[in-house]
């Protein structure tokens with residue numbers, strides 16, 4: 810299957826388990842890969858027949874900055890659900906990195922893969 814992807818999408822939002830994390834925004838970086846058939850878009854050169862990565866990026870930023878949750882896991886599940894519901898993709902892989910979370914590590918994070926039912 811063909812893929813549409815977004816790499817290192819930067820979002821600043823409130824997220825975290827600890828009280829100090831609820832006071833200021835932290836950087837998250839998303840890598841998103843979506844399976845979709847691009848052949849009709851390529852034949853017709855029509856943006857409406859593919860998944861617009863700019864639209865997906867906007868929706869990911871909007872959702873990530875409008876909900877306040879503690880766990881990266883919770884945020885990723887909500888984002889995967891939104892992408893599968895709103896865009897013509899059969900599956901989505903989302904990885905989120907939170908580089909400031911563990912000072913001894915370059916970055917930490919979570920990755921999930923979800924399919925449309």
Ligand SMILES: Nc1nc2c(c(=O)[nH]1)N=C([C@H](O)[C@@H](O)CO)CN2
Pocket residue numbers: 824825826827830879880881882907910911
């Ligand atoms: N699996 C996870 N582990 C941790 C998370 C998380 O979201 N998922 N979050 C934290 C803290 O919020 C951390 O980012 C701050 O040190 C710890 N572990």
